[in-house]
Amino acid sequence: MHEASIALSLIEVACDVLREQGGSRVSALTVRIGQWSSVVPEALSAAFPASAQGTPLQGARLSIVRVPGVGECPEHGPVTLQLTRGLRCPLCDAPTPKLLEGDELELDELILE
Ligand SMILES: [Zn+2]
Structure with a gap:
């Protein structure tokens, strides 16, 4: 029920x-949901309509933008991470423990009426 909350x-x-x-x-x-956050976009989309019932957001269209992870390589600076490689620079494989973007x-x- 993570996504519902x-x-x-x-x-x-x-x-x-x-x-x-x-x-x-x-x-x-x-x-905007980072690729490295623990949120599953599909689950959020699924949870949203029920959560919005009875609020001013009832029936609102939810769009989700996935934000790719960007780590900081000591050698290459900010690099876009690949999920399959984990927290490592895609160019030199150095660990990039710090996420600059993506979580x-x-x-x-918001579009209001
Ligand atoms: Zn690198």
């Missing part, structure tokens, strides 16, 4: 924005 917290953030901007409902939203989960765009 994530859906709920996204809905909460969206409702805050809605209140600030004075809209009545959200018709669409875009969420995010954030609300990117």
Whole structure:
């Protein structure tokens, strides 16, 4: 039920924005999910409609953008990671323990009505 609680917290953030901007409902939203985050986009999509029931996001279209992982190689600087290789530079195989991008989960765009 991990994704259901994530859906709920996204809905909460969206409702805050809605209140600030004075809209009545959200018709669409875009969420950025890092490839290296523990969130499964399909599970989030599946959990969203039920979580949005009875909120201003009911019936809103959810789009998910997957963000590739970017690590920092001591030799090559920021490099785009490949999931199959793990946290290693794809050019020289050095470990890149620090993720610069790719573990995010954030609300990117809201379309209000
Ligand atoms: Zn490298």
